[in-house]
Each structure stands twice: as structure tokens, then as C-alpha cells.
Amino acid sequence: MKKGKAIFGDMSGYKQQVCFLGLALMLFSCSPKRDGIISRTYNAVTAKYNILYNGHLAFEEGLEELNASYQDNFWELIEIEPLAFDTSISVLSEITSTNNPQAKSENKNATSFEKAEEKAVKAIQLHSINIDGTERNSQMDDAYLLLGKSRYYTQRFAPAIDAFNYILTTDPKANLRDETKIWRAKANIRLNNESFAIETLSLLLRDPSASTEIKEQAHTALAIAYQKKGNIQETIRQLNLATRTLKNVQQGQRNLFVLGQLYALQNQKDLAKKVFLKLVNFKKASYGFKIHAQIEIAKNESNNKAIAPLLLKFKKLLSDGTNQQFEGELYYQMALLEASRDSTELAIDYLKKSLQSKSMTAYHKTYSYEKLGDIEFKKANYLIAGKYYDSILKINKNIQDPRIRTINRKHKGLANLLQLEGVLQNNDSILNIVSMPKTAQRSFFEKHIAALKAADEQRVQQALNSSSFGNSSGGVSAAQPNSKGKWYFYNTQLVAFGKAAFEKQWGNRPLEDNWRISDKAQLNTDKSTNVKEEINKASYNLSTYMSRIPTNRAVIDSLRFYRNEALYETGIIYKEQFKNLSLAALRLERLISLKPDKDLILPSYYQLYQVYKELNHPKAETYKNEIIKNYPSSRYAEILTDNKGFISDNKDNDIESLYKDLYQLFKENYHREVVSQIDQLSPMLQESKLIAKFELLKAFAIGKYQTKEAYKKALEFVSKNYANLEEGIRAKELLKQLK
Structure with a gap:
């Protein structure tokens, strides 16, 4: 019996050894350093259903957060790829560099994309089977793709490309090769390597085995690349190809919207409307994109007959409470529609409503x-x-x-x-x-004082009304016979009313002298006069106004001089800057009627000649003859009598070259030659945008060798005729310095 037990005990030890060896063999077979079927299966299943599953959940959570935080600006061209990169995003660089599998403790402050990257790194470190440069674990393409995408969304594009390249170089049979190529191309676009991205994506699209989804993604990425290169026509072509299938609903609706916007920017309004209508009819598109597509259709509508139905549609949308978030944009677009058919008042009304909208x-x-x-x-x-x-x-x-x-x-x-x-x-x-007789002056100011008194009385009455309490008449009434007390302060209800009225008007004031004045620092306690009453007395006194009427001839002449200057300069601004020729003519004609100083008459004649010439009015010839007849030796007469042709706008480059040559002559002190050549060119420069530069250069040249008076006269010519331009402003400043 003892012997049997010993034998049995030995047998148990043997079984334990066999089990141990079997377990060791199994663990050895599952090692990522071996290329057996058991190892590949074990590591693939463990990576997929444990680590990568959690990694994908974190990645999807990151995408949801990104989409929720990203706000499209539909007032401008929206992005094809909805990304707003934040430079403050932290980077888990230690995760990607460590070889220690135990470095897996999650950073609680990490973003969702960083958590996804952490899971991808863990899957790679624990389950990658790289034998002789070839990846044997079928799930590693998924792990590296997740790693690259996570890095992409944390703005680390070069490391993302490294992850994508690993799949493409070590796993020729990877299921996700095509998708990886697209992501690698997108990362290269972000690094300004658009040409490489276009080349690789074009090769991918030539592959007949590429799926519809892959082709849609590739065309979208190509559109991003071409848009970044500034090739709008090719961007439009790629978006057209991408929107044929619309497998990816989120990206598809965005592609359609950008395509419509690009057509609109190219002034292809019919094509733009067609694309936006397709988006409106796209059942799976989000409601926000559909609403904005309808707004874009209205923006591109040029048929007046279609405006009324569009306005009715927008009114219907506004009546629906669920569209409150789009209220401001809808009102704005309605304003544009009304303005396009000259309903100005309605347009103004809708614009003011858009400003009041909380959604704007x-x-x-x-x-x-x-x-x-x-x-x-x-x-x-x-x-x-x-x-x-x-x-x-x-x-x-x-x-x-x-x-x-x-x-x-x-x-x-x-x-x-x-x-x-x-x-x-x-x-x-x-x-x-000043021009009125004394009696008319007195009558004028008496009316002004009466109006002032009436306005002051009205303000006082309004103040009394706002602070009144007690009876309905607005005054402070005594207690009624049935009241608890005959004196005001015996009636607690009236006292309460009084306190409320006082605080409403004066606020909570401490019991002290001069309590009416909130800023005691400005109070001069030595003065007992009421400043407000003094002001009123002065403003009600006729002598206050009569004494201020100018009587000194120099003062009156100064007022006339600056009035005339203002008339001339406003006339020039209306003519040159605002292109309001009618107002310009009114200002200059009025100036002429006031018989201004001589230095304003001639330039006013010339400006009126130009205004009426542009208006095709016969007065142009009248002012031309006036200049030639009465000012034959003037600069203006020379311009009007010279019959040489004009240089057209398409030769501005030649004129600019001439200016540079003349400026070089000026720098080399050939001042007489500069003046002479500008005089010869002058008739041909009248239609050029650079004429003011030539005239100022001529004035500078005159100042170098002629008298001070001649220099001033040349500067005055520039300041008067080009008052609204930089050269005119510069000439005016120089004249002030000379004076």
C-alpha cells in the first residue's frame, strides 16, 4: 500500500509537469514573437475585442465632441473638412515613445483622441507580430490606422504619416490599405504636400477594385487638396464626383453645400441653385443644412417672379417656433429679397428685425x-x-x-x-x-427762447409726474378724512409711496447737506447760487444771443472763407469718392453763386466742366469756354485746348513706367526736365489714375528751382483738384507748413 501510494504520488507530479509544460507551450505559441496560427489568432482576437474596441469608442466620442463644438460660418465659404484645430491641445508624447506596456494608466485629463491613441499604442505594443519586416497580425492595420487618425486630430501630422506608412510598407494584404492611403494624403495636405497627395489619390482612383465609398472619400480629399492650391475649377470637378453617391451622409451634405457656394462665387447661379435644391431634397441631410440651402437658393435667385414665393416660404418658416435659431438669417435674406425689388422700407424693417434676433x-x-x-x-x-x-x-x-x-x-x-x-x-x-436786420435777429432769438422755455417746462412736468405719489392728480395729497392721520407723515401708506418715489428718482442718498449732488468732489460749497438757475437765466436772456452775433469784418470773412472751402471740398468728395455727380454739381454751382476767392473760381469751373461732361450735359461746354476765354494762360486752359489723345486705362502700366523714369530724373536733380516732360504728357494723362502723382511730382520739381509763390501755386492746384486723394492731402499739409 505504501508503495502504491508512492507510485500514485509520482504520477500526480508527472501530470502537473505535463500541464505546466502544456501551458508554457500554449503561452509560447501565443507569443507575438512567433508566427503560428495560434499566435496570430490569439493576438488578433485579443487586440480587436478588448483594446481596440475601447479605442474606437474613445475615437467616436472624440468625433462627436469635435462636431458638437464646431460651428460653421454659413455667411462665408464653409470648410470641406470641418476642423478647427486648437493649438492648446495636449499631446501624449510619452505614450508613443515608451516601450513599457505598463505605461497604460489613463490620463484623466486626456482628450478622447488621446485616449484612443493610448489604446492603439497599447494594442501595438502587446499584440504586434512583426516577423522579418512583415506584420502577421490582421488587426494591426486597424490599430495603426486608429493611431494615425488620433494623431491627425491632435494636429501631429508627421507622426500620423509614420503610422499610416507602417501599414502600407509592412502589410501588403491589409484590408484597410485604401482608407489608409486617403488618410495619409489628408495628413500630407495639412503639411502643404498637396502635389504628393494628389498623385497618390489619383493612383488610388485608377484601381478598379476600389469601392464606391473609397472613391467618394478620395474625391473629397482631392477637392481639399485642389482648393488649397487655389484651383477652383478642379475643386468643383472633384466635389461633383464626390457627390454622385453620398454614402457618407455627414460629409456628403457638406460637399454639396460647398459645391453650391463655389458655383455661386463663379457667378453660375443656375448651377448653384440646382446643387442646393439637391441638398434640400436629400432626405438624410440634417435640418440645419437644408434650411441654409434654402437661404442660398434665395441668394442666387435672379428671377423677380420667384421672389414672392420665396418670401412666403420664409414667413412660413419663421412662424414655426422650431426655426428660432435661424430667425436672424431668415430676416436678413428676406431683406435682401425686398431690396432686390426696390422695396426699401420693407428691407430696412427686416434688417432691423434681424439685428433684434437672439440668433444673430x-x-x-x-x-x-x-x-x-x-x-x-x-x-x-x-x-x-x-x-x-x-x-x-x-x-x-x-x-x-x-x-x-x-x-x-x-x-x-x-x-x-x-x-x-x-x-x-x-x-x-x-x-x-449776420445778414438779418436787427429786428429780424431779435425776432429769431425770441422764438428760440420761447421754444426753449416750453421744452424746459415740459421736462419739469415730466419729472414731477414720474415722482408723484398719493392722489391720481400726480401731486402729494394730504391724508383723506377717513385716513388714520390728517398729516402726511401720519399716513404710513403715503409715506411708503413717497419713499419708493424718492428712491426711484434719486436713489439711496445719505442724510447730509447738498444730498441732491451725487459727486461732492465737483461741489463748491462756498457758492450758494443755483448753477442750473443761472444757466437757465442766461439761456432765457435775449442779450446772451445778440451779444454773440459776429460783427467784426475779419471774423465774418473767415466764416465765409471756411464755408466756401467746405462747399468746394464736399463737391470734390461727392464727385470723386461717392460718384454722386448731382450733389457735386449742386455744391459747386452754389459756390460759384457766392462769388468766392479767385483761387476757388477757376478750379470750380474745371470741376463743373468734368461733372457735366460725365453727365453729358450742355453746361460742360459752357464752363469749358469760360475757362479758355477768361483764363487762357491757366493750367486748366492748356489741358482743355491741347488736342492730343488720352492714354487709355489699359496702358496704366506704361504710365507707371513713365512715372518711375521721371521720378528718377527728379532724384538726379533734373528738375526742369521733369516739369517740361510732365507738361508735354499732361493731356494724355487726364484719364489715368496716376495723374495726381504726376502733378505732385511736378509741384516738387517746381519747388526746387522756381519761386516760393510758384511752388505754392503748384501745390494749390494739387490740393484743390485731388483733395480726396493722398496726393491732395499731402499738398494741403505742405501748404499749411509754408504759410
């Missing part, structure tokens, strides 16, 4: 302000237009933006105009009073 961001409101400004500008309401443009510049001060730069330039021109108009209005008013 501050940036988007600049479009409504701009349209309102343009409408008022067209109506010659320049003061109102200037205020709207000012509102835009308070919101957006980015002068690098071409649109904002244009608005800023227009706003500056308006600011200059409004300043001159202010001088004109002020001086006109004063000179008008």
Missing part, C-alpha cells in the same frame, strides 16, 4: 449693419450711413479682412465728409443770422 451673433450683425449703411448711402443719407458703418467697426476691427477694410475706407471718407458738412451747416447758420 455680433459678427453676423455686421452684415445687417452693412446692408443698412449701403441703403442709406444710396439714398445719400450719409450721416445715418456713417453711423451704421461705425457700428460694424466697433464689432469687427480686423482690417486684414478685405470686407472690413472696404467698410473702414468708406467710413473714413464719410467721417471727413460729415466734418465738412458740419462746418458748412454751422457757418451757414451764423452767416444767415
